Amino acid sequence: MMPDECPPAIRVHNLTKIYSLTPVVDGLSFEVPQGSITALLGGNGAGKTTTIAMLLGLLLPTSGQVALLGHDMATDRYGALAQVNFSSPYVDLPGRLTVRENLTIYARLYGLPRPAERIAEMVEDLELGAFVTRRTSRLSAGQKTRVALAKALINRPRLLILDEPTASLDPDSGDWIRGYLSRYAAETGATLFLASHNMAEVERLCSQVLMMRQGRIFDRGSVSELTERYGRTNLEDVFLDIARGQEKGGPAQ
Amino acid sequence: MSRGLVPGWSGFAWHRVGAVCLRHLYVMRSSPIRLLEMAYWPTVQMVMWGFISQFFTTQSSWLVQAAGALLAAVLLWDVLFRANLGLSLSFMEEMWARNLGHLFVSPLRPYEFIVALITMSAIRTTIGLLPAALLAIPLFHYNIFAMGLPLVGFFLLLLITGWSVGLGVSALVLRFGLGAESLAWVLIFALAPLSGIYYPISTLPGWLQTVAWWLPSSHVFEGMRVVLTTGTFDWSLWWTALVLDLGYLSLLGGLFLYTFRVARRRGLLLNVGE
Numbered sequence: 001m002m003p004d005e006c007p008p009a010i011r012v013h014n015l016t017k018i019y020s021l022t023p024v025v026d027g028l029s030f031e032v033p034q035g036s037i038t039a040l041l042g043g044n045g046a047g048k049t050t051t052i053a054m055l056l057g058l059l060l061p062t063s064g065q066v067a068l069l070g071h072d073m074a075t076d077r078y079g080a081l082a083q084v085n086f087s088s089p090y091v092d093l094p095g096r097l098t099v100r101e102n103l104t105i106y107a108r109l110y111g112l113p114r115p116a117e118r119i120a121e122m123v124e125d126l127e128l129g130a131f132v133t134r135r136t137s138r139l140s141a142g143q144k145t146r147v148a149l150a151k152a153l154i155n156r157p158r159l160l161i162l163d164e165p166t167a168s169l170d171p172d173s174g175d176w177i178r179g180y181l182s183r184y185a186a187e188t189g190a191t192l193f194l195a196s197h198n199m200a201e202v203e204r205l206c207s208q209v210l211m212m213r214q215g216r217i218f219d220r221g222s223v224s225e226l227t228e229r230y231g232r233t234n235l236e237d238v239f240l241d242i243a244r245g246q247e248k249g250g251p252a253q
Numbered sequence: 254m255s256r257g258l259v260p261g262w263s264g265f266a267w268h269r270v271g272a273v274c275l276r277h278l279y280v281m282r283s284s285p286i287r288l289l290e291m292a293y294w295p296t297v298q299m300v301m302w303g304f305i306s307q308f309f310t311t312q313s314s315w316l317v318q319a320a321g322a323l324l325a326a327v328l329l330w331d332v333l334f335r336a337n338l339g340l341s342l343s344f345m346e347e348m349w350a351r352n353l354g355h356l357f358v359s360p361l362r363p364y365e366f367i368v369a370l371i372t373m374s375a376i377r378t379t380i381g382l383l384p385a386a387l388l389a390i391p392l393f394h395y396n397i398f399a400m401g402l403p404l405v406g407f408f409l410l411l412l413i414t415g416w417s418v419g420l421g422v423s424a425l426v427l428r429f430g431l432g433a434e435s436l437a438w439v440l441i442f443a444l445a446p447l448s449g450i451y452y453p454i455s456t457l458p459g460w461l462q463t464v465a466w467w468l469p470s471s472h473v474f475e476g477m478r479v480v481l482t483t484g485t486f487d488w489s490l491w492w493t494a495l496v497l498d499l500g501y502l503s504l505l506g507g508l509f510l511y512t513f514r515v516a517r518r519r520g521l522l523l524n525v526g527e
Contacts (some may be wrong), residue, residue, distance in 0.1 A: 049523075053523055057358070059520045078264055085359075091351055094346075094350040098283075101276075105273075108269070109272040109356070111266065135283075
């Protein structure tokens, strides 16, 4: 099947994952347009990480379809994966290897024609020079996040999926990462899809927000649409209303 | 030769196999202790059995006739043991590093991963056994390389048996988590008494002989004794072992791929651990 000419970066239809008769993700349907930055929000256990794992094909859905960049993940997963990458605090890079070694391996896995050049670019862009020869296990949380981001960008992905990209970072490191992601998206036109608990981050970066609760998309829209709809001044209050089931306005129909 | 030449293996690429191998070679390079450890146990085994063998040759006419049988057995058993361990450890290294998630959102195919694990097992086995085999020459005047081409044949067969066991162990560890990792060291020893490493298969009770002949390793060690005692190579033993080996490799490779799919269904690629 040939992919559409300009398909959505992510197209999800009726995606469901059931563990032991309990639906963890329940009939999710949404589209993420190419070139957008979209956040997936929800409290702990809302199903964000499960959704991301299904988007990437690390987890098989119980039912439903996922297509990334027009490639059906059930039938043409590898067609998509070459143009996609991801980073998550729940998945590590081998700690015994140096930063350069890790990047070299992933550059080769993605079949980059000149891996050394791309690694040099990443080292410069993400300011990894001071610790590129250090073992990854010996880096600080901020340094590890930058290395994970370098790995996630090594293949110049058209779609970058990030699970909590600034989790456990100090405000300065977090701000640096957000600035970098924002520039990357603007310069390359790549699509960013991120799960986050940091509402300020989402307000700063994202053009579209998907709010999850109990495995379903509870509401969606831009930050301003959501704050207006719920009669709040910031996204954090909207998030709290939804997470606590205290929403006054309620989701868009 | 990198794309789709094997049916069902569409998109197979050696550069991805090379990348996974490179990852493990980097780990080996970063830790000389690991390299030493790889050669340590085979060497200790060889030295111990070398002295036992020297003692026995003064006591037994059969062993005088089959000079070197014990040492050859020790070294060949270690091929089987190291091939299994080399594959299992390379796989578990990815689980210990919680790296499976990153690997499998790259375009790496599971069968490319298997080929990389097999390649690393061959490298680890060679690194582990070469020093022991070389040391046996000055220490005990025993040169296993004098066996010539039969040695290559036996080495290959035992490697394949070890890979099959290693794939089975890796499948179990993937399914049941790192709590099952001790299987990498334990499971292979179930084959030892049935393989006739140090004694002919005819020593076993009749019903157990039937079981033993279903193992490729039994044919290899029997074939090794034929070479050492008569100087001839029994092709029928070699071919039977090869057929059994390919059968088990297909079966356990298939089990690994099936378990990989189960792991994707259950979310085990992200939630690795005990």
